């Protein structure tokens with residue numbers, strides 16, 4: 001049995017994860033932890049921590065995982081570059097899967113985007129539109145940013161210098177080298193992402209729409225199983241590794 005620790009247990013994803021673990025026959029809930037609980041005591045003896053919380057909390061939890069040798073699945077989004085570098089440092093001491101979207105579908109879409117962007121590198125304007133529920137605190141979504149990164153890499157652009165995060169006022173004509181991001185927040189939208197390649201005479205839209213958070217919980221359990229069967233002590237992995245897309 002894989003002993004799972006669920007962090008942010010009373011959050012939207014925390015609740016889904018608890019249900020998902022309870023429905024398996026190869027994982028068991030070692031502990032469920034909320035803000036204010038004793039993280040070190042709770043994580044002791046766990047095989048894998050699954051964390052969908054906030055960047056600062058995740059980093060504090062990872063520090064304990066690294067000390068105790070607990071492996072970690074990180075679904076939290078909204079990390080800045082320095083915080084991502086901290087995750088990489090923790091991965092020198094324990095094994096971590098870090099992915100802004102655990103759904104199989106989104107990770108297949110990332111592959112499709114790489115192919116589409118290579119074919120449409122010239123003459124097509126690239127815009128990424130994402131929509132989420134009213135409670136989401138970070139923007140653009142981690143998934144939208146990862147989609148932007150995949151597309152930018154495929155067309156040979158530096159995302160940091162070509163990304164445009166929203167437009168207002170007299171913006172002038174569109175610079176063809178940019179990759180635009182637009183964010184929608186409202187109601188209970190679980191997570192919609194579209195990458196638009198807009199050319200003259202046609203446009204291509206690659207979309208993913210989530211209709212249930214179970215996709216993220218099931219993906220997280222795949223990550224936990226991947227880590228549990230991983231015999232080396234440390235390393236930083238993504239969904240590509242878990243889904244075997246790198247082999």
Ligand SMILES: NC(=O)C1=CN([C@@H]2O[C@H](COP(=O)(O)OP(=O)(O)OC[C@H]3O[C@@H](n4cnc5c(N)ncnc54)[C@H](OP(=O)(O)O)[C@@H]3O)[C@@H](O)[C@H]2O)C=CC1
Nearest residue numbers: 008010011012013035052053057075076077100101102216
């Ligand atoms: N990778 C993926 O596939 C997915 C990623 N996500 C990401 O997961 C994260 C959580 O999303 P969601 O479940 O909707 O958010 P919620 O706000 O519903 O849940 C977050 C949980 O984390 C807890 N938390 C916040 N701060 C701390 C802290 N300092 N210490 C301990 N616990 C803390 C919250 O507690 P409290 O309410 O008491 O503050 C809450 O229980 C987000 O970053 C989201 O983008 C979401 C879905 C899929």
Ligand SMILES: O=C(O)C1=N[C@H](C(=O)O)C[C@H](O)C1
Nearest residue numbers: 077100101136141142143191
């Ligand atoms: O906050 C959410 O809900 C989600 N967050 C992730 C992100 O930022 O990409 C994944 C998914 O879209 C749901």
